[in-house]
Each structure stands twice: as C-alpha cells, then as structure tokens.
Amino acid sequence: MRTQLTRRHAIQLGTAGWLSSLAATAADHPERKRACIVLWMSGGPTQTDTFDPKPGHANGGPFKAIDTAAAGVRIAEHLPQVATQMKHLAVLRSMATKEGDHGRATLHLRTGNLPQGAIDFPVFGSLVAKEKTPAGSDLPGFVSVAPRGLGTAALSAGFLGPQHAPLVVGTAGDTYGDDSTGGLQVENLGLPSRVSRHRMDERLTLLSESEADFLTARPGTATASHKTAYERAVRLMKPAAAKAFDLSDEDDKLRDRYGRNRFGQGCLLARRLVARGVPFVEVGLGGWDTHDNNFKQVQGLCQTLDPAWATLIADLKDHGLLDTTTVVWMGEFGRTPGINPRQGRDHYPNAWSVVLGGGGIRGGQAVGKTGASGMEVEDRPVAVPDLLATVCHAIGIDPTKQNLSNVNRPIRIVDQAAKPIREVLS
Amino acid sequence: MRRLFATVSTLLATALVGSAAPPDPQALADRIDARLDARLAAEKAKAAPPADDAEFLRRAYLDVTGRIPSPHDVYDFLADKDANKRAKLIDALLETPRHAGHFAAIWRATLVPEVAAVPEARVFRSGFEAWLRQKFRANTRYDVLVRELLTADISPDADAPTPALRRPDDPNPLAFYAVKEAKAENLAATTSRVFLGVQIECAQCHDHPFAKWTRDQFWNTAAFFAGVERHGDTLFGQLSETIARREIVPVVGKQAVAALFLDDKVPAWGKAVSPRVPLAAWVTAKDNPFFAKAAVNRVWGQFFGRGLVDPVDDFRDDNPPSHPELLDDLAKAFADSGFDLQFLMKAIGRTKAYHRTSARTDATQDDPRLYARMAVKGLTGEQLFDSFVRATGFREGVGRNSPRDQFLTRFAPTGKEPETSIPQALTLMNGKFIADATTLDSSPTLTAACETPGLEMAERVEVLYAAALSRLPTEKERERMLKYVSDGGTGKMAERLGDVFWVLLNSAEFRLNH
Numbered sequence: 001m002r003t004q005l006t007r008r009h010a011i012q013l014g015t016a017g018w019l020s021s022l023a024a025t026a027a028d029h030p031e032r033k034r035a036c037i038v039l040w041m042s043g044g045p046t047q048t049d050t051f052d053p054k055p056g057h058a059n060g061g062p063f064k065a066i067d068t069a070a071a072g073v074r075i076a077e078h079l080p081q082v083a084t085q086m087k088h089l090a091v092l093r094s095m096a097t098k099e100g101d102h103g104r105a106t107l108h109l110r111t112g113n114l115p116q117g118a119i120d121f122p123v124f125g126s127l128v129a130k131e132k133t134p135a136g137s138d139l140p141g142f143v144s145v146a147p148r149g150l151g152t153a154a155l156s157a158g159f160l161g162p163q164h165a166p167l168v169v170g171t172a173g174d175t176y177g178d179d180s181t182g183g184l185q186v187e188n189l190g191l192p193s194r195v196s197r198h199r200m201d202e203r204l205t206l207l208s209e210s211e212a213d214f215l216t217a218r219p220g221t222a223t224a225s226h227k228t229a230y231e232r233a234v235r236l237m238k239p240a241a242a243k244a245f246d247l248s249d250e251d252d253k254l255r256d257r258y259g260r261n262r263f264g265q266g267c268l269l270a271r272r273l274v275a276r277g278v279p280f281v282e283v284g285l286g287g288w289d290t291h292d293n294n295f296k297q298v299q300g301l302c303q304t305l306d307p308a309w310a311t312l313i314a315d316l317k318d319h320g321l322l323d324t325t326t327v328v329w330m331g332e333f334g335r336t337p338g339i340n341p342r343q344g345r346d347h348y349p350n351a352w353s354v355v356l357g358g359g360g361i362r363g364g365q366a367v368g369k370t371g372a373s374g375m376e377v378e379d380r381p382v383a384v385p386d387l388l389a390t391v392c393h394a395i396g397i398d399p400t401k402q403n404l405s406n407v408n409r410p411i412r413i414v415d416q417a418a419k420p421i422r423e424v425l426s
Numbered sequence: 427m428r429r430l431f432a433t434v435s436t437l438l439a440t441a442l443v444g445s446a447a448p449p450d451p452q453a454l455a456d457r458i459d460a461r462l463d464a465r466l467a468a469e470k471a472k473a474a475p476p477a478d479d480a481e482f483l484r485r486a487y488l489d490v491t492g493r494i495p496s497p498h499d500v501y502d503f504l505a506d507k508d509a510n511k512r513a514k515l516i517d518a519l520l521e522t523p524r525h526a527g528h529f530a531a532i533w534r535a536t537l538v539p540e541v542a543a544v545p546e547a548r549v550f551r552s553g554f555e556a557w558l559r560q561k562f563r564a565n566t567r568y569d570v571l572v573r574e575l576l577t578a579d580i581s582p583d584a585d586a587p588t589p590a591l592r593r594p595d596d597p598n599p600l601a602f603y604a605v606k607e608a609k610a611e612n613l614a615a616t617t618s619r620v621f622l623g624v625q626i627e628c629a630q631c632h633d634h635p636f637a638k639w640t641r642d643q644f645w646n647t648a649a650f651f652a653g654v655e656r657h658g659d660t661l662f663g664q665l666s667e668t669i670a671r672r673e674i675v676p677v678v679g680k681q682a683v684a685a686l687f688l689d690d691k692v693p694a695w696g697k698a699v700s701p702r703v704p705l706a707a708w709v710t711a712k713d714n715p716f717f718a719k720a721a722v723n724r725v726w727g728q729f730f731g732r733g734l735v736d737p738v739d740d741f742r743d744d745n746p747p748s749h750p751e752l753l754d755d756l757a758k759a760f761a762d763s764g765f766d767l768q769f770l771m772k773a774i775g776r777t778k779a780y781h782r783t784s785a786r787t788d789a790t791q792d793d794p795r796l797y798a799r800m801a802v803k804g805l806t807g808e809q810l811f812d813s814f815v816r817a818t819g820f821r822e823g824v825g826r827n828s829p830r831d832q833f834l835t836r837f838a839p840t841g842k843e844p845e846t847s848i849p850q851a852l853t854l855m856n857g858k859f860i861a862d863a864t865t866l867d868s869s870p871t872l873t874a875a876c877e878t879p880g881l882e883m884a885e886r887v888e889v890l891y892a893a894a895l896s897r898l899p900t901e902k903e904r905e906r907m908l909k910y911v912s913d914g915g916t917g918k919m920a921e922r923l924g925d926v927f928w929v930l931l932n933s934a935e936f937r938l939n940h
Contacts, residue, residue: 188852192861217785222802225845226934233851
C-alpha cells in the first residue's frame, strides 16, 4: 500500500525520470519574440554628468554638453558614440523616487516594490522570463551578466520559483582577463574528460530514479530549486545551447568595437542571447557610487559604457533585432546635483535620469525635466512602477497580469496604480 | 483544548519556580514543545514522527558543527543504546572547535556580508572569523560579544589612528568598521538590524508611512557612530574616533541630529568615553525590548530554517511572530541565562520539534509556520565544501584562491531561500572536485570502497552511502545500485561505483540539510 502511494505521488509530481536526456533535441522557435536588455549601472550613476547636463550652473561640474543625433537633445561630453545613436533613444529626465539606500533602492527598481514582510517579490527579469520564455527552450529566460555588487535578493525569482531565476555569468575573478571568452563563459558546461555523453546519461537516469522518493516526501523551495537547477543545467549542457556563450564565433573587429572588457563583451553576449530567443538579459557595470573624485571616475566609466552601448544599438540594428529589443539604461538612483568637498556626488533619488531605447520606444527625445539646479523635477515626475509598466508595454507584456505569490495572494506584474509613460512608447 | 492550556500553564509555573537554579535546557525544551503543540492542535495539524537516528545525526552535525559526520560517527551513533544519546550528542558537539568555526562563519556572513560581496574586502575574512571563533570557543556570553564588537578599540587621537588591518589572520573585530567604510549610517543600520531585529535604515531618507521608525530616529542612532572616521579612501584606511562628537547631519538634510536611543531615552554620557559605550550598554541591556528577542529569533531560524519572525531581522507590527508567547518565553529564558547561546542551543536541540523528520507524513504538515515537520535547509558554501571534503576524503587546502575559497564564492547562498543555481549544479556534475572524487586514483573514499579486500559488493555500496549520505542504503536502494554495478559488466567495478558515488554526491539529499 505504502509503495503504491509513493509511486502515485512520484508520477503526479513528475519526479520520476525528470532529467531530460542529453541527446534530446530542442524545439524550434521560428517566430521572433520581443526581448529586453537592461544595462544595470550599479551604485547609482550621476545624471548631471551623463544625460541631464547643467552647463553654466554651479552644480554642472567641469563636463561640457554636446549635441546628439536627435535635435534639441544634449548630453554630457563623454558619451559621443551614444550621442550618434540618440534617434533610437529616449532620455527620461524626471525619475522621482524615495529610496537613497543602495540595497533598498536596488530592490525597488528591480522588483517595483519595497520589502513587505513575508512577500518574496521577484525581480523584473524573472517576471519577464516567466511571460516570454519560449516553451521547451534550452536557454534560460533570464541571463544576468556580471551583476557585480548586486545583493542576492536583487537576483531572486522570489515567489515565481527557481525555474525563473537568472543564470548568472561573468562573476569569476575580479577583473576582465584577456582570454577569448571575456570571462563570460559558463564554467563546467563541458563533461569531465573521462566521461562520455552515454555515461553521463546513465548517471542522470540513476540520479533521477534514486532521489525521486526523497524529493517527493519533501515538497518545498529547497527541493524544487535543486531539481530545477539540475534540469536547467542539463539542458544548457546540450551543444547548441552551450554555443550561445562562445564569443569566439564573432568577428574580431566587432568585438573590438564593443570594447575588450567584461561590460563590452557582456553587451555582445546579450545580443547573441536575444538573437537565440532569451527574453531578458542584463549586463552590469559597477563603480558608479562616486562619493569621491566623481569626474575622473565618471570619465573612465564612460570610456567603457559609450562604445559598448552604442555598438550594441548598431549591432542589434544590423541583425534586425533592434525593433524587437528594448534596451534600458538605469541604476538604483541618481546623484546629488551639488558637488561635495571631495569632488564627489552623493546618493540622490529625488530627480534623476534613465534611458530607454530600441523596440517599442519612440527615440530621439527627452521626456521630463529638472530645474536649472537639477535639484527638483519640474515636469512629468516618474515613479518606479511607471517606469516598469512602460517597459512592459514596450516588450508586449500586460503589466496588470497577476501571479500567485507566496502569501497566497495574487500580485500584479506591476502595481495597478502605475501609469506607463505614453509619450516614450512608439 | 482546555487540557492543553492547563498543561502549558503547569509547565510555565514549574519553570518559574525553578528560576533560581542554573537553567535547565530540558525545561525550556518542554516549554517550547508545549507552545508548538498547542498551536498544532489548534490548527488541527499532525506533527511528523521523530527522525531516525541517522537523519538526526546528520542534521545535528550540520547545524552545530557545519559539516556531515564521518562514517565512523554514523556507525557509533547507530549502535549507541543510550536513550539520552541525542541530547548528549548536541552537548558534545557544542564543545568542539568545529562548532566555534561554524558559528564564526555564520556570524561573519551576518555581520560583514561585504566580505563575500566585495572582492577587495575578502582579506578581512580570516581575521574577523578568527576573532569570532575565539569568542564562540569560550562560549562568551552574547551580550558581552556584542558589547566588545560595538566598543572595539579605535584611537581617539586622529594623529595616531588605529590600523584596520595589521596581519590579516590575527583576530580582529575592526573589519566590522572597515568594510562599512566607517560610515555612521552603515554601522547604525547593521547594529539595529542584526542586534535589534529592526530595519531602521528604511527611514534613512524619509519617514515611511507604514513603518514605525522616523527619519530622525535613524539619524539619532547613526549619531552614536558620528565620531568614527576613516583616514584615506580605501577599505584599509586607518581609523580614529572623535569621541566628543555626538551628533550628525543627515545625508539629505541640513540640521544636525543628536544621539538618542531608539526608545527615545537620553543617554547618560560619561567623560572621555566613546558614545559607542552607552549605545552598546543600551543595546545589550536585559530590559532592552528588542535585544534578546532578535537573538533567539536568529538562532531559532538557524535551527528550524525559519524565524518565529520571518525574515529574522524584520520585526515590525505588520510582520508578527508565528508564536508570540513562545518568542517571549525564549527571550526571557535567554536573558535569564545571562545570554548563554549554548544553553539556548541545548534547549532547542532537545525539543521534539527539532527531532522530527523532514519527510511529509500528513497533508497538514506543509505550512512552515507550524513546525510540524523539520524544514529542509540549504547548506552554506562552507557547509557544502566541508561536507564534500569529508565525504570524499580530500585533503583540504586553505587560504585565498584555494579550492575552498573558490568554492565559497560559487556557493555563496543566494536569496533568503535555500536555492541551487545552474552554475552550482554544473560544478557538482562536471567540476574538477567531482571528477576527482569519482575517479579511482584520485579519490580516497572511492579507493576504500573498491579496494578494501574481502567486502561483498553490497558492502562496497554501503561505504559510499555512509560517506556521502551518513546512512545505510535501504533495501530498495541497495538492489538498484547493485544492479547498476553489475549491468556495467566485468572489469568496470571502479567506474560503476564511481558513478554511484557521483549520483549520491549530486543528490538533493547530500546538497541539503534535512
């Protein structure tokens, strides 16, 4: 009797034989799906020295403003290549948020919510992955490249469950190596030298048989996460999926244009993944927490950011992907318009900028406005949920759709009160 | 129902009468069980039966010492006929150096998570853990430990500052100040979150409509650290403290805010004493309404996989505890014991609740807030690596960029739930450690299983089960594995047993603390 019950449970929960064979092939996905790439500027980038310059004001600092390909939209001088792509980009200069602590602001921007007791909010990438990942895909629906500085909660799929958690790459080592992978390969994807595919399949079969009882008797996050991670890892080990991460396929000149650094190569990887149907990729660039020596640091960061981002836009266009790929540039907050005694700028959530571009976005414009000092938003304040709802519309997701949360209450992708910024949507 | 309440009251009364004697962990354990049982009865939930000895043994080793038992420990414990052997085991494990090391790693991760997240900060790890290890080894009372950390020596003379780091391996609590950039707001946020269980940092920029704390209260607390200063811009800058400074200007604001306790009491300032001294005294006072509760809740969460208040550091009116009376009982008993962490753990280790199996035996056991069955917990990177070393018989390397260090980076816990990531699964399936562990000439355990003369094949399989899963295989498992080995044909024994070991080390049962 007991054995029968156990077996029935195993079948119901699908635990027996849950690991797919390495030999099984992936389904084809001919139709183009829309995707999102977030360039995540960890630490909170200064708006005054990038997209909301204040030349002539004491807060403006030493950087000049330059013209861009979009008439009337001027940005700071150290993003000249991005300036040439401005017709694809819309600058949003009126972000008005409230959190000035890195951790809380990061969670707010990445989940659309502030921590609330027991509710385990998923990050936006996981919400998109759940909506947009093609059925049967061997690649994960959310890849996070070099998310340095992000706390673990800022990468959690929360109540959506581990199957929508990001695959994180590019965390090994402190700096970018000059090897051909850019430090972005998925480690341990290949089988150990003495293990054939056939032998690995035998091991996987034995594993799924022998742990079915343990998993069935212990439903919950820990066991579900273990099972899901193995399932997803085995799919990723298939040669076609693994190939997505092999940047040596790409033309050397193109790789040079992106920049031979982790962020630049990460942007290239983002294009490869989006081209293969991955709906959400983020690429991290840290170092924006410029309390000291802001101007020298920002100039250096822009030398990495500018070629990578501009090349990404151009390369997406060349591959016919720009119309279906929304590119978002953002951090957790902006920085004080006032300059502190250490030539730095401190955290500032009151008035700051993000940039949207590509698919679903009406480029070539600046939306919202700050005053002469940059201290206040004068026109069109945008809250975090408004921003996320806008991205939802750009990539074709209904932001009011509900998911069941871990507290057994349905929760919308973005709060119902959010108002998408219609004028930046195409 | 009435009878149950009567039982609870009797137990409480008994415990109160006995309060002059040295604290008895069994009495507290009984009180915990009475509270939990009352709630289970009220919810009509059925508690799971006790775990068998092997399940309990593995759990106790992982929770108290941070790694699995050796096969030798398994055979000894299974053979031990002493009815009281579980309580004795917990008490003995608490005395081991491994216990101090495990708790040092846990509290290091809690107090200075930056050490794992920021590569430049990694060098602070060993000295800070060494300092904690000394404290736990001596069973330093928790209030003393916290006071020592909050009042760590920092020179009051800016011309003769204190180095944050001398020799990296020497015991040193100053990592706490260094990795938080000696910033008052960072130190205040961690102090209140970790030691008081309240997240006042949410009020750093503005008053939150739904939270109890105001922006001023955040800066009132930060002001106690206002005099702490770092010289230079790097994490390794020397530290000094202007002890006369007891106010701070908020980051977004102009008016200086004075040092004031969270309960709005005004500190009694001593002469020539750091403001951190009265802060530490208030934080750790027996009548502080937050201190003991935050501590017992954290330890409870460690052993049961979930705090009575969950998350463990988020005490708020709208996030109430699952068992308010139990939390009060625990906090009182802990404070009465003189903040004796070992007493608290001895009591938890003696409860029926801690002895329950993690396997579901009834449909009413799935609400984790009822503690009807043991939670399945994830392993920290340290627990997993140290268990892996023990199971495979590898010699452990130490230091930066050692295999252990690399492993800890990859297996740093993600999120608040015990999750396994894709890269972790790939490491465990294909990485060098597992390849070595499952190849005869590089695997001490596999060599023992294959080459010990005179063993039946079933006994060879048993060696692998004892090493990896700290138990013997069931009849069904034994048959399945024997068939797998014999299906390989002749001359393949080492390879097939290597596969069996691979399967055990990749199983959820190995990867999780259940």
